[in-house]
Amino acid sequence: MISLKNVCFQYNEKQTLLQNIHLQIEQGEFIVLTGPSGSGKTTLSRIINGLIPHFYEGTLSGDVHIKGQNLKAAPIWQISQSIGSVFQDPKTQFFTSVAQDEMAFELENYGRDRSFIQQRLDDVCKQMNIADIRGAFLHTLSSGQKQNVAIASATMIDPEIYVMDEPSANLDLNATDALKDELVRLKKLGKTVVIAEHRLYYVMDLADRIIYMRNGRIEGILNPQETALFSHEELKKRGLRSPSLTEGSLPKNEAQNLPRDAAIDIRQLYVRHKRKNPFTIKGADLSLKFGEVCALIGENGAGKTMLARTITGLIHEHAGEIYFSGKRVKAKQRLKRAWFVMQDTVYQLFADSVWNELFLNIEPSLENKQQAEKLLKMLDLWLLREQHPATLSGGQKQRLVLAVGLMQKADIFILDEPTSGLDGSNLQRVISVIRQLKRRNCHVLIITHDHELVAGACQQIIKLEDGKISQNIPTATLEYEEIIQLMRSNQTIKKEDHTCHHHRLSNAF
Structure with missing residues (x-):
C-alpha cells in the first residue's frame, strides 16, 4: 500500500x-x-x-x-x-x-x-x-x-x-x-x-x-x-507522553500555601461575538489570586478563549464588571496589565529576530539585556536568539511571547493551550516555566484540554459550562482519575465547599 x-x-x-x-x-x-x-x-x-x-x-x-x-x-x-x-x-x-x-x-x-x-x-x-x-x-x-x-x-x-x-x-x-x-x-x-x-x-x-x-x-x-x-x-x-489516560507521565502537583491577594475578579460577565448573536458568556463570576495557577477547562466551543480575550481586553464585555487588584478596569487598561499568550502566536510576533522581539518597545539598557539573556536561557531559546521568529516551532513561539510578557513586567498571564502538540520533554519544560511564574507571584490562567498539564501544574480547576463557571475546585482535593472525570464535558465532581462560589464575591472588597 x-x-x-x-x-x-x-x-x-x-x-x-x-x-x-x-x-x-x-x-x-x-x-x-x-x-x-x-x-x-x-x-x-x-x-x-x-x-x-x-x-x-x-x-x-x-x-x-x-x-x-x-x-x-x-x-x-x-x-x-x-x-x-x-x-x-x-x-x-x-x-x-x-x-x-x-x-x-x-x-x-x-x-x-x-x-x-x-x-x-x-x-x-x-x-x-x-x-x-x-x-x-x-x-x-x-x-x-x-x-x-x-x-x-x-x-x-x-x-x-x-x-x-x-x-x-x-x-x-x-x-x-x-x-x-x-x-x-x-x-x-x-x-x-x-x-x-x-x-x-x-x-x-x-x-x-x-x-x-x-x-x-x-x-x-x-x-x-x-x-x-x-x-x-x-x-x-x-520524550514520550504516558500511554495511559489514568497514569500521567508527570507527578501530580502538590498542595501549597497560596497568597490570597486578589488578581482578577469577574462579576456577572456577559460576552458575545456580535451584537445580534446569543451570549456565549452568560453571567460568569470568578475570583483569581496572585501566586496561583488555574486551569480553565470546558468542552470545545464552551467560550474559554472568548472569556480569556475579554479578561485581557481584546474583546469588550457587553455587561458585567472586571477588577484587577481590587480596582475596576476597562478593556484598554486590561490590555496594559494582562499578557495573553495565544495558541496561534503568529499575530503576536513582529521583529526580525528572537532577540529583537524582546526590545520592540523596551530600552536596550544593560540591565534589560541581562534580563533578556536570563529569560531566553530559562526558556531554552538562547541558542535561537538570532533566528527569525517565523522559523520557530509552535511551542518555541509561545515561549518567546511569554518572554516578551516577562520583559514587560506583566503579572497576569493567560496561556491558551500551551502544550498543544508537545511531547513529554517539552510538556515538562512548559510546566517548569509556569512554576517559575508562580514563584514570581504572578497569576497564571491556562486554557487547556491537557489532563497531564492540569495535574502537574495547576492548583485550581475552573470549569466553564453553558456560559457560566460551573465548578471551581482545588486540584489537591482530587485524585488523578477525578481530574479526568471533571475534564469530560458532561461530568461533574461533588466536593463540599469547593463548588462555584460566586455568591461570596459581594464580600470580596
Missing part, C-alpha cells in the same frame, strides 16, 4: 529532516508515528500524503510508492483522491468560510452529483455529531471544532488512506473519544491509517505498530503492548 525505501528529505542545504527512512505499510494497517518534537513525524506524513514534493519544496531522494504509483510521477490530484489528510493546524487546509462548504469542497472539485454530496454531508455530520455547527462560519468556531471540520472533510471523500498529524491536539476528552470512535470505524472498514501523535493513550489499542522517530530517523518499531508497560523513566528517556 505505502512503500518508502532509503528516503531522505531536506528543505534546504543546511536542514536535513529525514534520513534513510525505510517503511512498508500494508493495506488496513493502523500506524502511529511518535517521538520527540522535531523528530520528523510531520515531514514523513507530508511525504505519505504527497504534499512533499508536490507542495513543499525541497530535495527528496529515495523511492516512495503509494498504491504502486511512484509519488514523484503521480499528479497530486490523483494522489488526493485516495488519501484524506488532517493537519495539526486545521485552518491551514481550509478553502471556504462555512463549515459545510468546506466539507463539500473536495467532492465538488471532483464533480460529484449535488444530491450525493448532500447525502454524504448529512451522513458525516450525524456520524461525527457536528450537525449543530455545519452552517457556522469557520472563524467563529473553537480550535477543537475546526479540527472536527477538518476530520469530517477528510471523511467526506471516503479515501483508502488517512494521514493525520496530531488530530487530538485541539480536542477535549469527549471530542477525543469521538475521534477514537471514528478511528475504530475506519479500522473495521479496512482503511489504512497513519497518525503522527504525542498523545498515545487513545490509540494504544488500535495501533498495529508504533514507529518511534528521533532526529529524522526511525529508531525503532515498538509493540503497543510493550509500550503500554514503559516506566516513567523510559517515557522520559524517549
